[in-house]
Amino acid sequence: MVKTRRITFSILFLCGILLVGTVSAQASLVPNVPRTDEHLGFSPSNLYVATLEAGHWTVIVSSDSFWGLEVKITVSWDSSSSNAIAVSGNGTGNYPRVDFTLSSNATVYILVSENSVYGDTSGMYDIGVYDDAHLPSPLIPDDPFDWMILIMVIVVLSVVFIGVACARRATPVKKEVFASITVEAPLSVVPQEQQEKVLA
DSSP states (O other): HHHHHHHHHHHHHHHHHHHHHHHHHHOOOOTTTTEEEEEESSSSEEEEEEESSEEEEEEEEOTTTOOOEEEEEEESTHHHHTTEEEESSSSSOOOOOOEEEEESSSEEEEEEOOOOOOOOOOOOEEEEEGGGGGOTTTTSSHHHHHHHHHHHHHHHHHHHHHHHHHHHHHSOOOOOOOOOOOOOOTTTTTHHHHHHHHHH
């Protein structure tokens, strides 16, 4: 009896661990709200589930260049990714964006997998699924490090522009000043018609 209980509890414990593993492997994505500080490295892929309305959608994975993370995104109807709706790219390399269109409301599975040549990149990333009205602007960076670089570039360009403008104002334009010079010349050198003016 005690042995049967131990076996039953052991089986239930193992089933519980397996269920927790599968539940945590399918993190949910809320439309138009990025999920931040996700990690790819210990496992070669992360699976997300999102319930979306009909329309055009874009999945974007953004990672700081510090990590050198290379990813591929697969959007599919099932969790095994065998029935794919869209794939961000073919071959190895970084394909951090994929677009797809749904004709009706549906639940989709989004697989983010490591996609480098040697399978050796890892790091932190943010992921989001966006409709056309909420797409993040490529001109406005999300990463604080990118903001610092953008601000430094603007400050340096402003200083250079102000310096050039001040240098142009400070340097006066040289005007040639001609002074009248009076030289006495002998009367024989002065032309005849000018001699009358000189004598008068």
